Amino acid sequence: MTINNEIQKIIEEVNRLNHKIEMVSNVKSGKEATVYKVLLDDKPVAMKVYKKPEERSFKNTGQYLMGKYYKKPSERKAVAKGNKFAKKLKYQNWVRREYFMLEKLYELGAKIPKPILHIEDVIFMEFLGNQDFVAPRLCDVSLAKNEAENAYKKVLDTMIVFWNFGIVHADLSEYNILWWNNEPYIIDFPQAIDKRTNPNADEILDRDLRNITNFFGKFIKTDFDEIKKAFS
Ligand SMILES: Nc1ncnc2c1ncn2[C@@H]1O[C@H](COP(=O)(O)OP(=O)(O)O)[C@@H](O)[C@H]1O
Numbered sequence: 001m002t003i004n005n006e007i008q009k010i011i012e013e014v015n016r017l018n019h020k021i022e023m024v025s026n027v028k029s030g031k032e033a034t035v036y037k038v039l040l041d042d043k044p045v046a047m048k049v050y051k052k053p054e055e056r057s058f059k060n061t062g063q064y065l066m067g068k069y070y071k072k073p074s075e076r077k078a079v080a081k082g083n084k085f086a087k088k089l090k091y092q093n094w095v096r097r098e099y100f101m102l103e104k105l106y107e108l109g110a111k112i113p114k115p116i117l118h119i120e121d122v123i124f125m126e127f128l129g130n131q132d133f134v135a136p137r138l139c140d141v142s143l144a145k146n147e148a149e150n151a152y153k154k155v156l157d158t159m160i161v162f163w164n165f166g167i168v169h170a171d172l173s174e175y176n177i178l179w180w181n182n183e184p185y186i187i188d189f190p191q192a193i194d195k196r197t198n199p200n201a202d203e204i205l206d207r208d209l210r211n212i213t214n215f216f217g218k219f220i221k222t223d224f225d226e227i228k229k230a231f232s
């Protein structure tokens with residue numbers, strides 16, 4: 001794959017921290033970030049490189065960043081107004097938040113890729129896939145009934161780990177779950193919210209849960225009201 005300036009800078013920074021890195025392939029380019037497969041210290045690793053703030057839209061982040069997430073009144077005011085300072089704040093926090101969430105949730109036993117290293121706007125985590133394949137998203141697989149039952153239960157268990165820690169993923173759907181070794185792995189956490197400080201937490205949880213019950217409802221019987229009871 002081609003090594004542009006941005007990648008070259010990352011390689012230098014990784015080397016400076018005494019790690020060895022080799023680029024393997026571009027896995028996926030999205031709106032927010034580009035994910036690469038790399039060899040980090042000779043092991044396959046996923047490298048998520050966030051886009052620079054000027055290339056990103058930060059659409060719909062208002063609701064996630066409400067509440068007491070910004071402690072300083074000046075920061076809160078800036079975020080409410082949406083000025084340049086606010087954009088910088090959001091961007092810095094966004095990447096740091098994703099890594100923080102990955103670390104905490106992994107520690108708690110959630111089924112998510114293991115976080116490995118964080119450098120500025122780059123996150124390194126366990127690569128879901130092997131030599132030849134990248135784990136598909138759940139939206140791209142057709143599940144047998146027993147697979148769906150198992151995956152549904154695992155996703156709900158993981159959501160409950162998040163919830164008990166005080167977190168709602170807030171962008172959860174079959175597009176942010178990877179399917180690997182017959183197991184679902186939840187990914188993509190920067191927008192996750194803190195239920196203790198976000199006044200919309202309950203609605204956001206319902207939306208995540210609806211996405212999950214609707215998706216699995218294509219394969220098995222799911223019941224939103226029944227499931228909701230586990231989140232109290
Ligand atoms: N740990 C991983 N292992 C393998 N592929 C991954 C991993 N993390 C992300 N990807 C791939 O990169 C895509 C984008 O990652 P994601 O974290 O969802 O970022 P975004 O949706 O914000 O661009 C995913 O849909 C998936 O295909």
Ligand SMILES: [Mg+2]
Nearest residue numbers: 030175176188
């Ligand atoms: Mg995503």
